[in-house]
Amino acid sequence: MSRSLAVLRSLVFFLWLAVTVVPFALAALALSIFRRGDPVYWVCITWLRWSIWGARVICGVRYRVQGMERLPVDRLTPVILCPKHQSTWETFAFPTLMTHPLCYVFKRELLYIPFFGWAIGRLDMIHIDRSKRNEAWGRVAEQGRRYMAKGNWVIMFPEGTRTPRGSQGVYKAGATRLAVDTGTPVVPIAVSSAKCWPRKSFVLTPGLIDVSIGRPIAAVGRQPDELMREVEAWIEAEMRRLDPEAY
Template identity: 60%
Template sequence: MNLLRSALHMAFMFVTVIPYTVAILVVRLFGAKGAMRYTIAQKWLKLSVDSARVIIGIRYQVHGQGNLPVGETSPAILLVKHQSTYETFLMPAIMPHPLAYVFKKELLYVPFFGWSIGSLDMIHIDRSQRAKAFAKVVEQGKALLARGVWVIMFPEGTRIPRGERGSYKSGGTRLAIATGAPVIPVAVTSAKCWPRKAFIKHPGVVDVSIGKPIPSEGREADELMCEVETWIEAEMHRLDPEAYVGQR
């Protein structure tokens, strides 16, 4: 039954992404601002999350929403635990500010999905040119944060299997220090229902825990990332203890 439901949800996303992508490209052609294009994309992402709940039975609950900064232009850099595709859909659906993902440029070539994100105010980088790529992240990040767009990054860089810890990179904290924005650590237990690189999904509850803002002024990037990592991993152990049996 889970196989059938997963296939149905995948088909639903594939069919619905086409008209939403066309809508984004059309409004861009007519000069629509980034906010309108983002709103269209956000609606599809929320539709994908809602359809996962209806078709598969994947629900979510958010803890710590009150920790998010208030104010239309209050800056924030979200550093999120990455276990599956689910959180890439979920974060824009639940956050009060538009989000700008930092992602590798290869995703731009994915039909429809890549065309959509390429038409949004996101930050795509060439990982082979590290210094140049980071300079671009800082330049675009400052401009986006000034407009009230929050930057979101996955410090582990890739999806990590349930119960495991990836290597946390300091790019997100370096950006925070360069822009003066606080970092917001976020723990997500998505792999309980939507495992990494798995076609078959399972019903259940995904917990999203939002930590308190951590100021970046006067901090060192590695030391700040160590604090973020410590909080996220401790929170993952608390939210999903079954995944960490036998681990400290």
Template identity: 50%
Template sequence: MRLLRSVLFLLYMVVLTPLYAIACLLVFMLLNAHQRWSMVSVWCKLVIDGARVICGIRYRVIGAENLPDRPVVMLSKHQSAWETIAIPALLRGPQCYVFKRSLLYIPFFGWTLGLLKMIHIDRKQGPRAFASVIRQGKERIADGSSVVMFPEGTRTPTGVTGVYKSGGSRFAMATGADIVPIAHNAGRVWPRNKLVKTPGLVTVSIGPVISTAGRSNDELNAEVAAWIEAEMRRIDAAAYPSDTPSASGVRATSATTSAVTPTVDATP
């Protein structure tokens, strides 16, 4: 039954995405950047609601009151493609992602993405890539958009603590924006590179604002990693049967050991 429902959801996506992308391409020229984002967030809502109806993937958001009415840098746990779609649908305000330039070449999805004010990163540029990310980030935040990043860089399996790269905290410090950490357990229902989706409840937990003023990069990165991993053990304790928030084995890289900018890894 799960396989059948997952195949039906895949068919739903195959039909929905090209049609919605064509609609976006036709009307985007009439819309400003924030209106374009709002239109895309509707597609995101249609996807996660389609997953809820077809696959039984329910969701809830706790801590939404922690999101301030100003642009911030959202640093999120990364377990699946679900959160890359759900964050725009569930969290208020215009947002933009830092993503690999190669995503622009995905038919329909990438073409639409290219018409949004996102932050592109070309890793072939080496050290210059991060300078470009900072420049674009300052422009997006000044324009009123929050920036979403995944400090682990790639998706980690349920119950696994990834290495928290310093790019997210460095970015926040360079742009002058505060940080909002996000934890969730989407990997339980939408595992990486798996066709079959599992019915269940995804809990998205929004943490308190972490101020970047007067802080060191190492301190910020460690605080973000500690909050997310402690919260993971609270909302998904079964995934960490022999672990506790105070002994979670969080690994966070320093600015001197990692210059990698966290990006979206959003393949199904």
């Protein structure tokens, strides 16, 4: 595909996002006046499904998932998901893939995005002020424990921010610290989304994104840093298998 055609298709895709987010966000806000929790969450997930559908139909971004059978099926069995972070794509896709509601840990600045931010502010999510690290961790620990008790799965990107294709960020132990404190298994996830939607790029290109879900790793009796090193080793080895051209 030519660069100009990819740009045009990406423009259409982002227009699709902008147009469709408004009615879904308003519906979520209206519903949240009367109901909170799962009903509002699934309204928002419907918009995310439309977004991933739009990426596939408009821009040719397809995906395949392996390892779903490794995740628990019981409604109240918690896990903490620790995915590789290369793109906006996985932040949109993971809630549509998982059987349990996801509780993202994210910077509070996202709440100020019109419609999108207003809607996620009504969900069971953990928004933190990164400038207040001790206060932020207390919020993650308290709310993470509470939401997991309801059956939600917490999702935290260990690298913190999106990384370029073929590179590796610094894996921080926040997710494994929460896992050790709560006795919750962690699930490493590799995702090759930068092949189609690189960080800081407006242009999506056609291709196939691979998502590989690892086996849950028990956290009881572990140290957060040591546990995160195991998560990091699995993810980075799996990334080299999924996207060898990038490495």
